[in-house]
Every structure is written in structure tokens, then in C-alpha cells.
Amino acid sequence: MALQLHNSLTRRKEEFTPLEKGRVGIYVCGPTVYGHAHLGHAKSYVGFDVLVRYLRYLGYHVTYVQNITDVGHLTDDADAGEDKIAKAAARERKHPMAVAEFYTRSFFEDMDQLNCVRPDISPRASGHVIEQIELVRTLLDKGHAYEVNGSVYFDVATFKEYGKLSGRNTEEMVAGARVEPSPDKRNPVDFALWKKAEPNHIMQWPSPWGMGYPGWHLECSVMAMKYLGKTIDIHGGGLENQFPHHECEIAQSEAANNAPFVRFWLHNNMVTVDGQKMGKSLNNFITLKQAFTGSHERLTRYYEPLAIRQLVLNSHYRSPLDFSDAALYAANSGYQRIAETVKDLRKRLKAAPEGPMDEDVAGQLEALKTRFEEAMNDDLNTSVALSVLFDLVRVTNTLAAAGSATGSTLGAVDDLFTRLGGDVLGVVKSEYAETAGGNDEAVGKLVAILIDQRAAARKNKDFTTADAVRKRLDEAGIVLEDTPQGTQWRWK
RNA sequence: GGCGGCGUAGCCAAGUGGCCUAAGGCGACGGUUUGCAAAACCGUUAUUCCUGGGUUCGAAUCCCAGCGCCGCCUCCA
Numbered sequence: 059m060a061l062q063l064h065n066s067l068t069r070r071k072e073e074f075t076p077l078e079k080g081r082v083g084i085y086v087c088g089p090t091v092y093g094h095a096h097l098g099h100a101k102s103y104v105g106f107d108v109l110v111r112y113l114r115y116l117g118y119h120v121t122y123v124q125n126i127t128d129v130g131h132l133t134d135d136a137d138a139g140e141d142k143i144a145k146a147a148a149r150e151r152k153h154p155m156a157v158a159e160f161y162t163r164s165f166f167e168d169m170d171q172l173n174c175v176r177p178d179i180s181p182r183a184s185g186h187v188i189e190q191i192e193l194v195r196t197l198l199d200k201g202h203a204y205e206v207n208g209s210v211y212f213d214v215a216t217f218k219e220y221g222k223l224s225g226r227n228t229e230e231m232v233a234g235a236r237v238e239p240s241p242d243k244r245n246p247v248d249f250a251l252w253k254k255a256e257p258n259h260i261m262q263w264p265s266p267w268g269m270g271y272p273g274w275h276l277e278c279s280v281m282a283m284k285y286l287g288k289t290i291d292i293h294g295g296g297l298e299n300q301f302p303h304h305e306c307e308i309a310q311s312e313a314a315n316n317a318p319f320v321r322f323w324l325h326n327n328m329v330t331v332d333g334q335k336m337g338k339s340l341n342n343f344i345t346l347k348q349a350f351t352g353s354h355e356r357l358t359r360y361y362e363p364l365a366i367r368q369l370v371l372n373s374h375y376r377s378p379l380d381f382s383d384a385a386l387y388a389a390n391s392g393y394q395r396i397a398e399t400v401k402d403l404r405k406r407l408k409a410a411p412e413g414p415m416d417e418d419v420a421g422q423l424e425a426l427k428t429r430f431e432e433a434m435n436d437d438l439n440t441s442v443a444l445s446v447l448f449d450l451v452r453v454t455n456t457l458a459a460a461g462s463a464t465g466s467t468l469g470a471v472d473d474l475f476t477r478l479g480g481d482v483l484g485v486v487k488s489e490y491a492e493t494a495g496g497n498d499e500a501v502g503k504l505v506a507i508l509i510d511q512r513a514a515a516r517k518n519k520d521f522t523t524a525d526a527v528r529k530r531l532d533e534a535g536i537v538l539e540d541t542p543q544g545t546q547w548r549w550k
Numbered sequence: 551g552g553c554g555g556c557g558u559a560g561c562c563a564a565g566u567g568g569c570c571u572a573a574g575g576c577g578a579c580g581g582u583u584u585g586c587a588a589a590a591c592c593g594u595u596a597u598u599c600c601u602g603g604g605u606u607c608g609a610a611u612c613c614c615a616g617c618g619c620c621g622c623c624u625c626c627a
Contacts, residue, residue, distance in 0.1 A: 089627070102627035142625065226553070226623080274625080296627035301553095303626095327555085328621060335621075372575070373563060378556075378620070385562050388576035395575085398589075433564090441564050445574035455590055521585060528587075539588045546589090 061116065063292075064376060064437045066300065066323040067223055071437050074322060076291045082118045083286035084110060085320075087278060087295035087303070088180070090127040091161035092146040094345040095168045097366075097381050098296070098329040098336060104367050105326045105375035105438075106294045107174040108483065112434050115482050123285050124177035125278060126165075128158035128184045129261055129271060141271075144260050154260050155184070168346040171363035173484040179285050183277035187263045190272040190280050193314055194251045194265075202313040206242040208254030208268040214247045217309045223323060224301035249306050251276055275306035279319070283311060293320040297327055327378045332356065336381075344381070358383050364397075365390035368485050371440040392448070393485065398548075399451045400475050401490050406458060407472055413464030419457065420467075423474050426450055430478050440483065447479050447486075505536060509545045512538075 062071040076082045086106045089099060103124075110122045128143065147154040166176070183190075194210050197203040202216045214220050214228060221227050228247045250273035255262035262269045282290055288311075295304060304323065311319035328335075331342040344354050352360030369389035373379050426446050433442035454471050457463045479486030508527055515523040528538050535550045 087627075090625080096627085098627045100627090105627095224553085224622085297554095298622065298626060301622070302624090326627070328627080330620070333619080368575090369562085376555095377563090380562085380620095382562085384576085388562060391577090392575045395589095402589095439564075441575095442573070445564075448574055452591085459591060516585080519585075525586070532588095537588065540584075541589075 061112075061435045062437055063322055063324060065321075066325050067320070072322070074292075076118065077289060077321065080117070080119060082113050082120045082292065083290045084113075084120060084122050084292040084294065085278070085282040085286055085290055086122070086124045086177075086293070087299055088125040088127060088177075089161075089165055090142060091158045091165060092142045093161060094347055095165050096336065096343060096345045097331065097349065099165075099168070100172055100346055100366055101329050101370050101375075101379050102296050102326045103169060103174050104172055104370040104484075106324075107172075108371065108375075108440060109292070109294070109324070109438060110175060111482050111484060112438065115477070121179070121286065122175070122177045123179045123181065123281065125281050126158075126162050126180055126182045127277065128155070128162065128182050129187075129277070141259070141261065147260065158182075158184075164347075168350075168363075171346070171350060172367050173364060173487075175484075181281045181285065183272070183281070184261075186277060186280050186284065187272060189284055190276045191252070191263075191265050193276060193280050193310065194272075196314045197251065197310065200313065203251055204244065205267055208270060209242060209250060210252040210267060210273075211243055211248040212251050212306070212309060212313075213244060214249070214309065215245055217313050219312070220247075220309050221305065223308055224305050226301060226305075249273065249275065249302065251310070275303055275310060278303070279307045279311040279314075282307075282319075283315070288315040288317045288319075290320055292322045292324060294324040294326070297325045300325055324375075326375050330378060330380045332382050333380055349386070356383060357386070359387075361386050361390055362393060364485050364487070365393040368393045368396075368444070371444055371483055371485065374441060375438060396447060396451055396479065396486065397490065399454050400472075400479070400486055402458060403454050403468060403472055403475070404490075406463075407465060407468045410463060410465035410468050412466075414466060415470060416463065416467040419453070419463070420470065422453055423450075423470055426453070427474060427478065430482075434482065443478070443483060444485075447475075447483065450474060450478075505531070505547050509538065509547065513545065 061074045063074045064070070065072050084106075086103075089095060106124075110120055113120045141154075143154045143157055147157045150157060152160075162182075169176070194203065197212065198205065198210065201213075203210050203212050205211075228245075252265060252267060252270050252273060254268060255270045259271065262271050282293065293304070293307075300323075308319050330336065331340075331344060334340055334342060336343050342356060344356065346363075346366070348354040349357065349361050349366060350363055352358075366386065366389070369381070369386060370379065372389060372392075426449055430443050430446040433439040433446065436442075450471070454475075457467070457471065475486050476488065480488060508531060512524045512527040515521070515527070531538060531547070532550070537548055537550050539546045539548070
């Protein structure tokens with residue numbers, strides 16, 4: 059079975075084929091950089107990261123574009139709204155571009171931690187104002203837009219297909235609107251392409267309509283078509299952007315180009331924390347940096363970035379995901395189980411005897427690989443794909459317990475972990491630190507002293523002392539394991 | 551008010567007409583192993599899928615009603 063993806067445009071799973079054989083262009087709506095990335099970003103970008111990784115696994119040459127929104131958009135669609143980045147700039151007493159730069163770097167750091175592959179192009183909206191003005195001119199020339207008092211609006215009445223993505227019709231939207239329509243608009247559903255800037259607006263550019271700044275749907279249209287062409291294979295984003303953002307992108311792009319804008323629209327579902335929408339007022343707003351360090355009152359401990367990644371992949375990208383300390387804790391345990399198995403496997407691989415590949419194991423690996431691919435082909439069912447990885451863990455540990463596997467057999471197992479768990483899911487690292495405290499030599503040395511002391515006590519059958527050492531280390535977060543190869547330690 | 555989604559074991563979660571007397575993970579319990587543990591392995595942990603009707607030879611899966619939860623309609627991943 060070939061790869062099937064759920065297309066929001068048709069609300070169905072469809073077989074994915076790229077426009078150009080062997081090559082895929084994908085555009086994903088990136089963050090507005092006015093704060094640190096949070097758990098919602100993790101779900102969204104891990105989800106699309108796995109899509110990109112899987113397309114590459116299938117042999118496609120993928121061009122992955124993910125924008126950085128560094129031109130603040132309005133905090134609402136009425137003229138009174140504030141610019142989010144300008145607001146952050148005022149708060150932090152920095153230039154807006156300094157704010158954008160700071161949080162852009164923070165975002166990349168966090169995404170690296172989550173093991174998301176960097177996009178091929180991370181275009182900044184502020185670097186594409188010229189192209190945005192060009193698109194506005196085209197839309198004006200074609201009669202799809204009109205200027206009023208230095209602002210330009212898209213004339214939704216001229217684009218009959220408006221609403222096809224989100225399944226809305228314009229009459230309903232007018233009836234249910236919660237925002238007072240701007241008096242400048244011909245029609246309440248019209249949206250801004252270019253906004254006139256008041257003199258005190260920090261970020262503004264000269265345009266044929268005077269000083270102003272781009273409307274908030276424009277950048278994605280412009281950057282997607284600049285780097286991927288008039289019709290792109292895949293456009294991804296969060297469900298909350300389906301309307302109005304993506305609907306407006308379609309209208310602008312298709313009205314300007316007379317060509318379909320996107321062939322496959324993919325939407326990620328949302329994140330809740332402890333069952334509720336994540337929001338600053340609910341005190342359940344958790345940034346990734348807080349999760350990585352455990353510095354949030356809703357968390358009982360720190361969580362490894364890859365454990366968070368694993369929790370994301372444990373559910374489907376189109377299902378909502380509830381982050382809770384209990385769910386994170388469970389994902390962390392599962393992640394450690396896989397990591398410990400792979401570490402142990404690689405240790406054994408170094409010392410494994412030469413010999414032929416075990417045919418029986420080869421058959422099992424082949425079956426697992428098939429199940430994995432079938433799951434991923436079914437609209438990226440990462441939950442089932444992960445379960446395959448756990449089955450591989452069991453196969454591996456059973457093999458390890460038997461102790462007689464050859465290097466070629468263990469090598470094939472490691473290869474499958476690397477390809478499925480590493481290349482595609484991104485939860486298996488290519489290299490793990492040699493010892494648990496690999497990044498803290500002093501701790502390693504201290505623990506080694508205690509392990510020696512305990513070993514001496516055990517030799518004398520003084521188990522009271524031996525157990526006391528182990529217990530006190532455990533209380534300090536260090537777990538001792540006695541194995542045939544000696545005593546190992548790791549962080550809890 | 552309009553639109554959409556969800557409700558599966560103690561928890562997370564896949565499955566969306568027969569292969570389901572329902573994957574996988576976490577947790578718990580029992581066994582093997584261990585000085586005792588840990589880790590690992592083996593086994594147990596939902597005859598049942600929110601409730602009540604209906605369609606069907608057959609439903610967790612389709613339809614209707616009810617209850618509960620969530621999201622979008624304003625910036626948000």
C-alpha cells in the first residue's frame with residue numbers, strides 16, 4: 059500500500075503522489091516569535107517532522123519550508139489590535155527585531171532538542187515584504203482587492219471558492235461574527251492584505267499605498283510560492299489556522315495565480331494540559347524549556363525532550379493530545395525502555411561473535427518493518443509504528459538474554475532501530491552517552507567510589523551496608539543495577 | 551448562535567462493519583532470575599468499547615436520541 063494522507067480539503071484519506079516525480083515540496087506554518095515555544099509547538103512540529111522524515115525514508119527528495127513570523131500581526135482583526143511582537147518589544151524594552159531574533163534562536167534550540175530536522179528554508183516574513191507588496195499589486199490589478207485609506211483588502215466576493223477548506227459559507231460567518239466589522243471593508247468577511255501604519259507603529263514599510271505593514275495571511279502565500287512554486291504538494295499547520303488563515307491563503311494565492319495553491323492540506327490537532335486548553339490565565343501554559351527542566355508547578359520532574367517527542371508520537375497527529383504529568387511520566391518510562399535496550403544492544407554488538415545472520419530473526423525483522431510501513435502509510439499512524447518499535451525491543455532483549463547472537467544478526471537489529479526508530483520516528487539516538495553521567499564526570503567518579511564500597515560489603519556478605527548504599531543513592535536519584543558485567547548506574 | 555471533533559482497561563492510546571472473546575505503552579499483581587533488588591523475560595490485568603434505542607446474518611465501528619468533554623468561529627502550533 060502506498061502512502062495515504064488525510065487531506066483536509068476533501069476530508070478524506072487520499073493516496074499521496076507529488077506533482078513532480080520523486081520530489082516533494084512541503085510548507086508548514088511556523089511560529090510567531092514573541093515568546094518561548096510551548097507544548098503546542100512540540101505536537102505540531104514533531105508531527106510534521108515525522109512526515110518529512112518518512113517521505114525521505116520513502117526516497118523522496120523533500121524541500122521543507124517553515125516560515126518564521128517576525129512581523130507582528132494584529133492581536134485581533136479590528137483596527138484597534140496590537141502587534142504581538144511590538145507588544146513583547148515594549149515589555150522587554152528591546153527592538154522588535156531583537157525580540158524576534160531572540161525567540162527565533164530559542165525556537166531552533168527547542169526544536170533541536172526535540173530532534174526535529176531543521177527545515178531546508180526558514181524564511182522570515184520581514185525579509186519578504188517586497189514580494190508581499192508585489193502580491194497585493196497583482197490582486198489589485200486583477201480586481202480581487204481594493205484600497206481604502208492606505209489599507210488594501212481582499213474582496214472575498216470575487217473569489218467564489220472562499221470557504222472550501224473550512225466548510226463555511228460567508229453568510230453564516232457574517233451572522234455569527236463576534237468582532238465588529240471594520241467600516242472600511244466592503245464586506246465584513248473581507249480581510250486585510252496591507253494595513254496602513256499609524257506613525258507610532260514600530261514596524262512599517264513604504265508601499266504604493268503609503269507606510270504600512272503586511273496583513274497576516276500574506277506572508278505564507280508569498281513564501282510558499284516563492285520557494286515551492288504556484289502549486290505546492292503539502293501545506294501543514296495547526297487546526298486552529300484552518301480558518302481563517304489557510305482559507306485566506308488559498309483565496310489570495312489562487313486568485314493571483316489562477317492555479318491550485320495546495321494539493322494536500324494537513325492539519326494537526328490541538329494540545330490541552332490537564333484536560334484544558336493551554337492558556338496563560340489558566341496557569342497551565344508550559345514552555346518546552348520548562349518541561350525539559352521540570353520548572354513548572356504542574357510537573358513533578360524534568361522530562362527528556364525525546365520522551366516528550368515520544369508522547370506526541372504515541373497518539374495520532376489528528377487527535378487532540380492532553381499533556382499531563384502522568385502521561386509525560388509514562389512516556390518517559392517507555393522512552394527509557396527503548397533507549398536502554400538500544401544502548402545494551404550496541405554494547406553487545408561490539409563484542410559479538412562473527413557468524414551468519416539468524417534466518418529466524420531476519421524473518422521477524424522483515425515482518426516488523428512491513429507492519430511499521432503499513433502503519434505509517436495509513437496517514438502516519440505513529441501510535442502503531444511505536445508499538446512496532448516496542449515489539450522490536452522485546453525481540454532484542456530476548457536475543458540478548460540468549461547471548462549467542464552473531465554480529466550480523468545484532469547488526470541487522472541495530473540497523474532496524476536506526477532506520478525506523480531513528481531516521482523516521484526520531485526517538486532513537488544515533489549515539490548515546492557512554493555512561494549515564496557522561497556529561498558529569500565528577501558524579502561518575504563519586505558514584506564509582508560508592509559502587510566499589512558496596513561491592514566490598516557484598517563480598518563480605520554485609521548486605522545491610524550494601525543495601526544502605528543502594529538505598530541512599532536511589533534517594534539521590536541514582537539507580538544501581540547488578541549485572542553479570544558488574545554494577546551499572548543510571549539516573550532515575 | 552453557527553461549524554467541527556471526541557467519549558475504548560487504574561492512566562495514555564490504536565482500531566471505525568466479520569481477522570476484535572479489542573494493538574502497544576505506563577502502572578499494578580504473580581512467576582523466572584537475584585543475597586535482596588533493579589533491569590530483562592514469561593504470565594495476569596476491558597466477554598467489552600459513555601447511556602438507551604435502531605439497522606444488519608454480524609457493530610467499539612453505521613443510524614437516531616440522550617449525557618459528558620473539547621476545539622474553531624478574534625491572534626494562537
